[in-house]
Amino acid sequence: MARAEIHLAAQRYEHVILAVMLLLLHLAVWSEPVHPLGRSLLLAHLGMFLLWQPIWQRDRRLDARGLLLAVAAIAVFVWLSSWLLLFGWLLLLIGLIGGRTLLAREERFTYLLALVIVVSDLLIRVTPAYFGIGTINPDVIGLFKYGMLPLCLATALVPATRAPRLDYPVDLFRALFLALVIALLAMASLLNMYRNEVEYPLALFQSLVAIGIFLLLLSWLLSPSSGVRGLAQLWDRSLLNIGTPFETWLAELARCAQRCRTPQEFLEEAMQGLVELPWIAGVEWSGETTAGRAGKPTPHAIPLEMDDLKLSLSVHGSAGPAMLLHCKLLVQLLALFYLAKEREQELARQAQLRGIYETGARVTHDIKNLLQSLQGMIAALQSDLPPAPPEEERRRKGQRSLNLLRRQLPLLSRRLQLALDKLQAPESGSEARTPLREWWETLKTRYRDEGYRFEAALQGNPGIPTELFDSVAENLLENARLKQQTETGIGIEVLLEEAGGQVVLEVRDTGSPLPSELARLLFTGPVDSDQGHGIGLYQAARQAQVLGFDLELVANRQGEVRFRLSGPVQAAEGQYPLFG
Template sequence: MQISLRPGLKLAHQLFNDSDRLMALMILSLHALLIWGDSIDLHRALFLCHYGCFLMWQPVMRQSKTLSWQAAFLIVIGAAVGMLFINWWVIAFWIASLFALIGGRIFSEETSRDRLPNILASTYLLAILLLWVVPKLLKSNDDLAAAAFMLTYFLPLLPLAILFLSAKHKSKAQSANIDFFYTLLIFLLSSIVILGSFAIGVIWKIHYIKLLIVVVMSLAATLVVLSWLWNPSSSFSGLELLMSRYLLSIGLPFEHWIRQIAKYAEYESTAEKFLQAAMRELVELNWVSGLMWEAEGSKDQIGEATPFISTFTFHQLHLTLYSRWQFSPAMYLHVQLLTQILGEFYEAKRREEMIVQNTYMQSLYETGSRLTHDIKNILQSMGTLSAAAAQSSDDGSDDARLIELVKKQIPRLSQRLASTLTKLELPSTEKKSQEKVANWWKGFKQLNNNLQISFEAPINMPKTDIDPDVLDSVVDNLLHNALEKAKLEANTIIKVSLMPSAHFCLEVTDTGSAVPKNVVDRLFKAHISSKNGLGVGLFHAAQQARNAGYELSLVDNQDGEVRFRLEMVEEDKTLTA
């Protein structure tokens, strides 16, 4: 017995778990109700069968959803009313509703295989409506007597074909997609056909075939005209633009709102002022009674509070809107769009303020760091002078030479310090001094003569003028780094060479270890962490040299030979860059 029940259970499972096959059963039960439901008892039985198939197929509530007692009560009331008060008018609009539900789903299906069952079902419903139900309303059965046999026995082949369609390539998760706009449009068109056919048939008293042709052709002509008016040409947008504007604005000044918000975002200097101006503009709308908003820890309110409250949150803005009446769903979505635009503009203003603040802080940091670097180099030069004084002999033989060195270097250090203080007070004002290479080289050698550094220079010095403040700052930084390396690595030789070229070119070389590769990649481009000093010296030295018309580079980097070059950039190279 169990073996004989298995095919039946399998068939029932295939029927009741497939939306298209349930739709086919519903249409077949409707066909039986329309054709063979003349007797009262058979009519009620067929109606209950059709009503049950519809409940299992209907796309509004899922089959797995638990019914509430209110929904169950409505289902029972619908069955009772259908059995007691059904007539051809009720049947006509019922079929129009089914046609709208099924026809509206055609536009939401992705593939032709998924659309085919809905197309077959819609074809059946439209045919049975125009060729069977409407003639019953007009009592014109004799006009379609020749088509009665075809309607009775051949039209059901359409829903039967749905039952036997292959379900192999059908998506497993069948969702009840209902396009409200298309469904409503199809229902209205079906209602126009029903009522138009009835009105013309009653007034003109013409043959039903002629009547059907007049109604269908009139409706087709109307749709053609509307489709042309929807988008008639590229120069005139037609009804499409009017409909889009209405759906966007719902009768509200959407475009005016966008222009005003953009104007406030452009002219208001701060995000807070922009927000206040936007709120004053929003409260002027006739459906807004008051507003309360919270942003960045501060609260503010404008207008009057009402019982109709809507809340919106976008980024850091929390907005409470008091309206003069309760919003409909469409109105709420529109208000959400308006407030979201406000929130996005407000967030953009906040980011703009943050960028300006970060730029200001970055400028302060770079200026302070650069001036700190200059002062550090000056202090290093003063330390060199102190070291020279400490190394002088006790018998006083070197006092005259030391005094001469101090007389020459103290004014230069004082000048560099004064220049640094001027940059601190007026960062945009920088005065450049000029000096011959020979004079600068002589003073530079005297200042660093007591250090373990060897100096090389050609017989014929370059004739170009140089900026001594820039060279002192940059070269002092290079020497300081080399001396720090010499403290950690014994037997390191440091050499400063003035190259024999027409323009100024100086190299600082040491025989210590090479600069690590990860440091070389960022050298002169960004701040680098350093075990000694501030770790920003070479970065600011390179910037200072570049601004003065020089180029600082690492030309050799290997163990035993690390060479930095400071070279004046030629004019033709500057123009090419």
């Protein structure tokens, strides 16, 4: 509880701690580092630094060894304090203060003010004192010596409005860059002073202007509005690169995904490519359906887990935060491609099963129609056999029954063969075609005794997909026949037109219209049906769509219910002989 309270207090009063730390540092810098007062102030400054520092969590309990090392380091630093140590310490503070990742405007203003104080102490006090520069105007020294005191106190007056957080991130790249720029500014000022024999303040001002112009020019070149895209691209690529650019790895994964058919093959090939990276020695992976190993294991392993895929990357040395992040990004790309490959395989499997299911549904419907045809033939044959017919009547009806069998049995045999072919090759893309006139005559023969009206206007004799036209005609005529059983006086008409490479088949009846909800769902999926599965017209519509035809309900009102099948046909004059 006490540690948590200390942690919350440190968060709440962080700007106050920072102000006290800067004030003690400023007083220590402007005192002699070897003077007892200067060392005492420096010791107090280091104590406040431990409360403020963004490296370790403030509520972390130090063990005996860590506490001993911290005390020993502080004691050595204070005992050996000199201008050189202060120079290095201020550079470190500049990096920590400038590298903080800040979100609120108040925080940015506070730390910008702190950065001004520390940089001023380094350039105005520590650098001249270390290099023995005594030509600085006393008024300038007094301005910075006493003028920075109000700034130190001003950092404590800025309200802390940010939300509490558990970590205190420091951008290492920004921290190093800022510390190196300030060090370069100090060295450039000294070099300019000795080379051109000018006073230190003037040399510092000239170096500051030169470095500022250089940074502004570099920032402009890296901005998208400058029009110089090559340098910005190189900069972005270098930030994401520790030996293997992301676009190269992404292209390699895409090539592997195209070459490999199964997820297992893709994973094995991708892992081989991962091992070829110069900083990865080996990799071991395992999942629900795959496991393997590539390369050589090392004592330095990086365990990673992406969904159901677990990996262990073996690297040549201890992995730092940058390498860990890079490994996670590379493996995440690999895992995404692997999951996409698994989904692709699952979709292909579902498509295959769906094709088998739809074929089975079509065959079931065809067999139902065949059974109905057989039942109709049996009923016709039984009606032609009275108990004791005269000899002439028996011979006449027997001849009629024989003609019926001769007419229908070849049709039934052909339809059974088509159903068997579909069961043996459900995904076959071939489609049997029949001359249009031959199919029309067969259809009229099949329904000769049903009382339907057939009309045709044909210019040629192209080939049509037999299974599609049979399925559509049988479904539509069967539905019309069922309506005839419940509604009296219904007429059924079948029309066929062909001209200019287009064929139109229509089935009309004069009964009641279909319900609006049923009409809307008729071709989009199975519907409720009392006589079957309600899937016949849905299957026929899907088959028509695949073959480039349209099956639609063009009229649905009282006295006129009209279905139409239309589409292009193979205009093959001379390929099929014309009848008549």
